[in-house]
Amino acid sequence: MGFLLDLRIAFRSLFQHSRRTFFLATAIAGVTALLILLNALSAGVSETMIRAATTLSTGHVNVGGFFKVTSSSGGPVVTEYEKVIEAVRKSVPEMESMVHRGRGWAKIISDLGSTQAGITGIEIKNEPGFRKVIELVSGRLEDLAEPNTMLVFESQVERLKVRVGDAVTLSAQTTRGAANTIDCRIVAIAKDMGLMSKFGVFVPVETTRALYQLRSDTTGAIHIYLKPKFIPDVTAIAARLRGQLEKLGWTVMDADPNPFWMKFQTVAREDWTGQKLDVTTWEDEVSFITWTLTVLRGLTAVLLTILIAIVITGIMNTMWIAIRERTREIGTLRAIGMQRGGVLRMFLYESLLLGLIGTGTGALAGAGLGAALNAARIHVPLSVQLFLMSDRVQLALHAGGLVRAALFITLVTTLAALYPAYRAARLKPVSAMSHFG
Amino acid sequence: MNHIVSVSNVSKNYNLGQVVVPALRGVSLDVAEGEFLAIAGPSGSGKTTLLNLVGCVDTPSAGTVTVDGKQTGLLCERDLTRLRLHTIGFIFQSFNLVSVLSVLQNVELPLLLQRALSARERKQRVLALLDRVGIREYSKHRPSELSGGQRQRVAIARALVTRPKLVLADEPTANLDSVTGTNILNLMKELNQSETTTFIFSTHDARVWAYASAVVRLADGQIQDRVSAEEAVRAGGLPTGRPA
Numbered sequence: 001m002g003f004l005l006d007l008r009i010a011f012r013s014l015f016q017h018s019r020r021t022f023f024l025a026t027a028i029a030g031v032t033a034l035l036i037l038l039n040a041l042s043a044g045v046s047e048t049m050i051r052a053a054t055t056l057s058t059g060h061v062n063v064g065g066f067f068k069v070t071s072s073s074g075g076p077v078v079t080e081y082e083k084v085i086e087a088v089r090k091s092v093p094e095m096e097s098m099v100h101r102g103r104g105w106a107k108i109i110s111d112l113g114s115t116q117a118g119i120t121g122i123e124i125k126n127e128p129g130f131r132k133v134i135e136l137v138s139g140r141l142e143d144l145a146e147p148n149t150m151l152v153f154e155s156q157v158e159r160l161k162v163r164v165g166d167a168v169t170l171s172a173q174t175t176r177g178a179a180n181t182i183d184c185r186i187v188a189i190a191k192d193m194g195l196m197s198k199f200g201v202f203v204p205v206e207t208t209r210a211l212y213q214l215r216s217d218t219t220g221a222i223h224i225y226l227k228p229k230f231i232p233d234v235t236a237i238a239a240r241l242r243g244q245l246e247k248l249g250w251t252v253m254d255a256d257p258n259p260f261w262m263k264f265q266t267v268a269r270e271d272w273t274g275q276k277l278d279v280t281t282w283e284d285e286v287s288f289i290t291w292t293l294t295v296l297r298g299l300t301a302v303l304l305t306i307l308i309a310i311v312i313t314g315i316m317n318t319m320w321i322a323i324r325e326r327t328r329e330i331g332t333l334r335a336i337g338m339q340r341g342g343v344l345r346m347f348l349y350e351s352l353l354l355g356l357i358g359t360g361t362g363a364l365a366g367a368g369l370g371a372a373l374n375a376a377r378i379h380v381p382l383s384v385q386l387f388l389m390s391d392r393v394q395l396a397l398h399a400g401g402l403v404r405a406a407l408f409i410t411l412v413t414t415l416a417a418l419y420p421a422y423r424a425a426r427l428k429p430v431s432a433m434s435h436f437g
Numbered sequence: 438m439n440h441i442v443s444v445s446n447v448s449k450n451y452n453l454g455q456v457v458v459p460a461l462r463g464v465s466l467d468v469a470e471g472e473f474l475a476i477a478g479p480s481g482s483g484k485t486t487l488l489n490l491v492g493c494v495d496t497p498s499a500g501t502v503t504v505d506g507k508q509t510g511l512l513c514e515r516d517l518t519r520l521r522l523h524t525i526g527f528i529f530q531s532f533n534l535v536s537v538l539s540v541l542q543n544v545e546l547p548l549l550l551q552r553a554l555s556a557r558e559r560k561q562r563v564l565a566l567l568d569r570v571g572i573r574e575y576s577k578h579r580p581s582e583l584s585g586g587q588r589q590r591v592a593i594a595r596a597l598v599t600r601p602k603l604v605l606a607d608e609p610t611a612n613l614d615s616v617t618g619t620n621i622l623n624l625m626k627e628l629n630q631s632e633t634t635t636f637i638f639s640t641h642d643a644r645v646w647a648y649a650s651a652v653v654r655l656a657d658g659q660i661q662d663r664v665s666a667e668e669a670v671r672a673g674g675l676p677t678g679r680p681a
């Protein structure tokens with residue numbers, strides 16, 4: 001009952017000063033909407049990146065590694081991969097699906113040009129996500145099931161000057177250091193997907209084996225896809241898997257947050273032979289572009305700090321004004337028996353209500369604006385596409401994010417009122433008798 | 438006889454920068470239950486200061502104040518607030534109603550703070566009291582929609598709704614015209630007699646002494662004398678200082 005009384009007075013006081021309340025609520029709503037949009041942008045970029053990257057070049061967690069025949073020659077190869085897959089299946093209950101891919105780096109030679117590219121060997125029938133991310137310009141994805149076929153991206157087409165149906169030659173060094181070539185037929189051409197598609201082509205996994213003269217029980221890496229709710233835990237899951245593989249007898253490389261192709265030189269310099277496994281996360285594999293996310297998050301944080309400082313100043317100012325105006329009311333309430341806590345709650349509720357109204361409106365506005373921006377399908381400039389791996393940015397608006405943003409700003413507004421409310425509660429009841437105010 | 442209020446040798450000094458203003462100087466006063474006591478005195482004589490001390494909204498510089506058997510100097514803020522809530526009712530010169538609450542809610546306020554009665558009991562008691570002070574039909578109005586006399590009736594209802602033993606009124610009629618003021622005093626007197634509530638009210642208006650069971654005359658922060666209403670009226674005027 002006492003609770004209701006504080007709340008009722010707070011509620012009515014808020015609407016008594018409707019202009020002031022309106023302005024503050026609008027400011028809070030604006031900040032909330034902005035917070036939501038900025039977060040949705042960060043999350044959207046991150047999701048787009050993860051989606052593209054995890055289709056093109058990495059799983060959420062990967063088990064790759066290197067096999068060295070001599071201490072100076074070897075390749076990005078996992079031998080007896082079925083055993084590794086078995087171990088992963090037991091050790092990662094968070095897993096949703098798993099694929100394995102061949103890895104390599106080769107020269108591609110056509111009649112009219114040549115280029116260097118990362119070669120990824122896939123089993124197209126096991127890659128359902130591929131279809132969702134890759135946009136074909138010509139050809140058919142299904143044809144990648146046939147041996148010695150190839151999918152290239154538009155930017156490589158420019159260099160190679162090829163069309164679907166043309167033949168190209170892959171040239172590379174085998175793990176034993178001998179030169180080898182394989183002829184492939186272009187079966188699909190895909191739209192560019194940023195930086196990752198500039199230097200990558202896809203072939204059937206048998207083609208990578210044939211190119212590097214590897215046995216059929218080898219692969220390049222095992223890509224592990226997690227159930228969505230576990231994606232934020234990749235680092236912990238990778239660390240755990242690393243330990244478990246070690247326990248099962250594999251030699252596992254120390255965690256190194258870099259893509260596999262940046263590790264060739266280090267591995268080549270090291271003096272060992274045989275198999276070493278390397279457990280990485282998607283962030284490791286695309287670490288050369290994730291700095292964009294860091295920048296985006298940093299900017300969001302800076303902007304947010306400024307805006308929150310403004311909101312806090314606004315709330316505190318308003319509270320001081322309200323307390324000065326209502327000195328006699330506070331004194332009266334104290335004189336007729338309201339405890340200090342009651343006065344404190346009264347002002348906190350006022351700010352809490354203001355926060356809820358403001359952030360509620362702001363959350364709706366932010367969500368609406370975000371949805372409108374998504375519907376408008378705004379294309380991003382080419383330079384951004386390189387990092388984004390997509391030609392447009394989709395804001396990621398999630399109900400949880402909206403609620404969290406609204407609650408966070410509400411908490412801020414309530415805390416901003418804490419000190420003024422405390423001071424109001426300390427006012428002497430005798431101030432009820434004074435005639436000014 | 439039981440003393441609801443006992444003021445003993447109380448002094449109160451205000452500090453105005455370097456200057457110490459003595460508002461009360463060695464005041465002693467006993468008030469019996471059921472009294473309708475007027476504190477009379479010219480402006481600046483210390484009436485408000487004395488009522489503030491008795492009402493536990495201020496603390497004396499020296500001396501003791503005992504209200505309903507409790508020495509206020511020994512109580513913590515929380516207990517003082519409880520004493521105000523349960524034992525004392527306040528009527529202020531400028532009404533001091535909560536502007537954002539309706540008449541009914543203003544009167545209900547102390548009951549809500551007490552948390553003793555159910556919603557139905559509260560409403561019943563408030564409406565009965567509003568009826569008693571003659572403003573029941575305004576129960577849903579905001580204070581700003583009422584006249585001064587009506588507002589003071591609301592304030593009286595609020596002061597009485599908890600059935601306090603003691604009601605303090607600081608110049609309850611000063612902001613009212615004389616007819617309304619007389620009505621308000623009649624009402625207070627009536628409630629004093631029917632509920633046997635002790636009233637202490639301050640005034641510098643000699644016309645209202647007639648209502649009092651006794652008049653304490655204050656001047657320059659000291660009690661001049663304590664006389665019956667008849668004596669005070671007969672003596673006429675204020676004991677010392679400027680006429681109000």
Ligand SMILES: Nc1ncnc2c1ncn2[C@@H]1O[C@H](COP(=O)(O)OP(=O)(O)OP(=O)(O)O)[C@@H](O)[C@H]1O
Nearest residue numbers: 451453458459460479480481482483484485486487
């Ligand atoms: N807060 C204060 N600070 C400083 N001096 C004060 C304060 N309150 C009262 N005084 C002084 O104390 C003395 C007594 O004041 P008090 O208000 O008790 O008189 P009063 O009898 O109620 O006068 P009035 O009839 O004008 O209301 C006066 O001299 C006044 O100036």
Ligand SMILES: [Mg+2]
Nearest residue numbers: 484485486607
């Ligand atoms: Mg006074």
